[in-house]
Amino acid sequence: MAAKKITTPLTDDVVRDLKAGDAVQITGVIYQARDAAHKKLAALIEAGEQLPFELQGAVVYYMGPSPAKPGNVIGSAGPTTSGRMDAYAPLLMRHGLKGMIGKGLRTQEVKDAMHEHAAVYFAATGGAGALLAKRIVGNEVIAWPELGAEAVARLEVVDFPAIVVNDCQGGDLYEEGRKRYAKTV
């Protein structure tokens, strides 16, 4: 598959150009955050306080790595199930979040927010954590180190492979792909 090369932070033009089913390679900075970090990020937004990173144009990676072996940038680093972050994702998109990388189904509320705020949801291959770690060249914990694997980290990625699942026009590869190959009702 020929992949579209995109760089972060994402602009509305780049987001609008992405369609469900597109393979992409992402280069630039993305932010690692999963369950506990999202709870804290949402609390900061609601309190009107400053976030540990600039949300405008940002791409968040739903991921909690295994510990890095000495000499390695990061441990295994594949996506976690995105649905657990659905409660927080619309709030983050209202405040500028443009991209989410994870795996698994999103709610209609999240898809609606992606349409409203021009954001995109990418799937990375779940269970390919050793392979994906090779595309991460920088890793710095920037908030809540006490959360361990659930801390927020600033990750530098080069040609990080992902597939557009939900685009900002309502395209949904999980639904379309499944329909295409379904044999039973």
Place this chain on the structure above:
Amino acid sequence: MPVREVDVRDVTEAVKTMCITANYDLPRDVYDALVAAREAEDSPVGREILGQLVENADIAAADRVPLCQDTGFAVIFADVGQDVHLVGGHFEDAVNEGVRRGYGDGYLRKSVAGEPAQARRNTKDNTPAIIHTSIVPGDRLRLTMMAKGGGAENMSSLNMLKPSQGWDGMVTAVVETVSRAGSNPCPPVIIGVGIGGTIDMATVLAKKALLRDLGSTHSDSRIAAMEDELLEKINGLGIGPQGLGGSTTALDVFIEEMPSHIASMPMAVNVQCHAQRHKTVEL
């Protein structure tokens, strides 16, 4: 029959080693099933994903890193020969010490939250292990370690069906469980089905079913036919690798059954991601 002594320090060492190797080395049967699926898969995107999973297994084994960052809850099955005498300490403490050392020394992620209803504080050493003990004939101790990730476990189901629903009701419930899970549990999945017993036993049977080698046929031809029927129906869903569409939704389906109460028909469906990580040793 004289008793045979087994030192629990050997249990600790064995558990530690299994935690690490299970997480680094995909079992051969799973690797071969992924390679075969890559050849057979109808979807080009699906073939690409399956290719990534094979490459991922090669990298993990060569670099001695975990296949997946979710290195799992440590589930231990212990078949204890009744002529074994465990010496040198408490068996469960020894197992937990093995998990502690394995997850520490192996750079594995600690994924266990204490006080799950409220504080959800990480226990920081991946303990406690889930330990299922059976007393069996003989003087050997057989230990199996399964690293069970959270994403697939969350998609599992327990179904207290009515006996009148019969096998057709079970087929519907299994297929619905996989259908509802969609892309969440990292397909292609492996499905363990536990039929009968009580709610606790049905779930243990479902988990034990997951330990079978992929591609193996159940010794009872009646159950083997049930497994084939479920696998065909699940792969007809079209979910495919990573839920992006395709003909490979499950690599295999395994059933274990036992008698149930005349009023009951419990059925547990344990969903396992493609990273089916387990190891066994005999002491």
